[in-house]
Amino acid sequence: MANDTDLTIRPSVAVHAAGITTSGVDTATASVMQLRDVSVYYGSYEAVRGTTMPIQQNQVTAMIGPSGCGKSTVLRALNRMNDPIPGARVSGEVSFHGQDLYARDVDPIQVRRRIGMVFQKPNPFPKSIYDNVAYGLRINGIKGRLDDHVEEALTQAALWDEVKDKLRKSALALSGGQQQRLCIARTIAVKPEVILMDEPCSALDPIATAKIEDLMFELTNDYTIVIVTHNMQQAARVSHYTAFFTAEVDEKQVRHGRLVEYSQTGKLFTNPADKRTEDYITGRFG
Amino acid sequence: MTVTAPPATRSAAGGPDLTRASLAGRRRFTNHLATAAIWGALLLAVIPLALVAYTVLSKGAGVMSLSFLTEDIPNSYRREGGGMAPAIVGTLVITGAAALMAIPLGVFGAVYLNEYGKQKPLARLIRLMADVMTGVPSIVMGLFVYISWVLLVGEQTGFAGALALACLMLPVVIRSSEEMLRLVPDELRQASMALGARKWKTTLTVVLPAAISGITSGSLLAVARAAGETAPIIIVTGIVFSPNWNLFEGSNTALPAQIFRNASTSFPAAQDRAWGAALTLIVIVLGFTVIARFISSRFAIKER
Structure with a gap:
């Protein structure tokens, strides 16, 4: 599969990704987040074991791996979205600008205002397009001209031209791809630093997917993006760094998600350090 | 247990026979029966409702003012x-x-x-x-x-x-x-x-x-x-x-x-x-x- 990984489909992104590979130099070394030995538990079940990796600022980091390898679980641990799940617990350290997100005095609301999330299924609120984008602004008490903020967010999400004449119409009338871009607009309207995306294109057709991928590339000017994807070509196209997870059975026959390899995307796909990564990306497994 | 369906019939023109008549009699009968039952149930539900409305309206209208x-x-x-x-x-x-x-x-x-x-x-x-x-x-x-x-x-x-x-x-x-x-x-x-x-x-x-x-x-x-x-x-x-x-x-x-x-x-x-x-x-x-x-x-x- 690695050789089939098509980097030429969409040149703008491909060239960018290739640039990372050839340069081999970390251009943006600042890491905005850092995971140290992070394990996530659901009750007594350890879903993901011992993950250590950085999240580089203004870069796209992709998490790939087979189903059930814990990549979504790790992603949700980054902005404490697992909190409401009964029995969910995180050990190790998830730090954001050096602050432990799971420290006792950290308010998860403050965390989520800075680390936003886009979900697998487009989930606009059953409100108007305008109200969807304005929602986050209103709850976060952002004053000033709401209209300008809404236009800015929709423009950044490459949706403004398509919806500017029907801002008061229901968001549910939009197509799936438009809904997902609306969800991205809604997220960036509150100006988070990091945007987490949980398989944001899995419910979309290839054209809508291409639009979202272009958008991700644009967004790295202002934001740091972490994306979970099932689609290896997508990871190769859009990301600068890739983390490969897999599920392994331990001595007690219990399955755990493990981070196998983390490196620059070009390197991971062309010259993986780990045999398991190579098996996965060449399609021998998963 | 295997269920054997009758072979699909062909129309005179040679193409597959898509008419309703080509279905097995039992399937057609079941379909009609179900349709009749549903309509019957609807009528049964509507009759008392209509009677109540009619009775109250006809008897109550006389004194209404x-x-x-x-x-x-x-x-x-x-x-x-x-x-x-x-x-x-x-x-x-x-x-x-x-x-x-x-x-x-x-x-x-x-x-x-x-x-x-x-x-x-x-x-x-x-x-x-x-x-x-x-x-x-x-x-x-x-x-x-x-x-x-x-x-x-x-x-x-x-x-x-x-x-x-x-x-x-x-x-x-x-x-x-x-x-x-x-x-x-x-x-x-x-x-x-x-x-x-x-x-x-x-x-x-x-x-x-x-x-x-x-x-x-x-x-x-x-x-x-x-x-x-x-x-x-x-x-x-x-x-x-x-x-x-x-x-x-x-x-x-x-x-x-x-x-x-x-x-x-x-x-x-x-x-x-x-x-x-x-x-x-x-x-x-x-x-x-x-x-x-x-x-x-x-x-x-x-x-x-």
Whole structure:
């Protein structure tokens, strides 16, 4: 599969990704987040074991791996979205600008205002397009001209031209791809630093997917993006760094998600350090 | 066991035979039977409904007039004429007060159960008690309010009736609202949470608006049911013959109680008044429904 990984489909992104590979130099070394030995538990079940990796600022980091390898679980641990799940617990350290997100005095609301999330299924609120984008602004008490903020967010999400004449119409009338871009607009309207995306294109057709991928590339000017994807070509196209997870059975026959390899995307796909990564990306497994 | 289907037949033209006649006789027969059963069931359900509407309308229309709606109830059942104004006033204020008490409380209760309590022991207990309360006969609820409120204040009042009706409505509102809140997709709560909304904010601005039309329907059903309750009204509100707008002082009456009292006499004039009261009650409940539908449609989710 690695050789089939098509980097030429969409040149703008491909060239960018290739640039990372050839340069081999970390251009943006600042890491905005850092995971140290992070394990996530659901009750007594350890879903993901011992993950250590950085999240580089203004870069796209992709998490790939087979189903059930814990990549979504790790992603949700980054902005404490697992909190409401009964029995969910995180050990190790998830730090954001050096602050432990799971420290006792950290308010998860403050965390989520800075680390936003886009979900697998487009989930606009059953409100108007305008109200969807304005929602986050209103709850976060952002004053000033709401209209300008809404236009800015929709423009950044490459949706403004398509919806500017029907801002008061229901968001549910939009197509799936438009809904997902609306969800991205809604997220960036509150100006988070990091945007987490949980398989944001899995419910979309290839054209809508291409639009979202272009958008991700644009967004790295202002934001740091972490994306979970099932689609290896997508990871190769859009990301600068890739983390490969897999599920392994331990001595007690219990399955755990493990981070196998983390490196620059070009390197991971062309010259993986780990045999398991190579098996996965060449399609021998998963 | 293997099921062998007959080989698909071919039409004369050589293509596959797509006509209905090509289906096996048994399948066609089953299809007709099911269609007939469904239509039959529909008719069976509609006939009593239509008969009730027709009877009430034809018998009640005779006495219906402006004076029927505005005049006092005659002190003697025997006397002709008179109206139902006291019962209309009573129904409106008693049911209205009951709705004001039961609906907010019930919706808050449902929010607790579905958004906060979930499967906690307290929530399960409340759910169980609500289910038990749904099954309590209205006359028992009337007696309960009689000993716990009427005997306490020493007077039969409209408010006592409202209390009894509120107790009857509460479990219905709680359970139907909880079902509606459960239908709100979790993705919406997650989306709101990921934007940094606190739970109460999410509940107030996302979850409740998404469920509002269902909650309205459920609450309305409870109001309609309460408006038709007879037994608790007779026990705890007493009777009056001229309108009493004061909930907290003096006896009151309501349409169902008047229907019961007038219909159980042998005087034609009273029986006519009972039919008129029945028609009035149906129209009032219909009015509630229309108003509530209008209000909820203004909040409701616009699909387009």
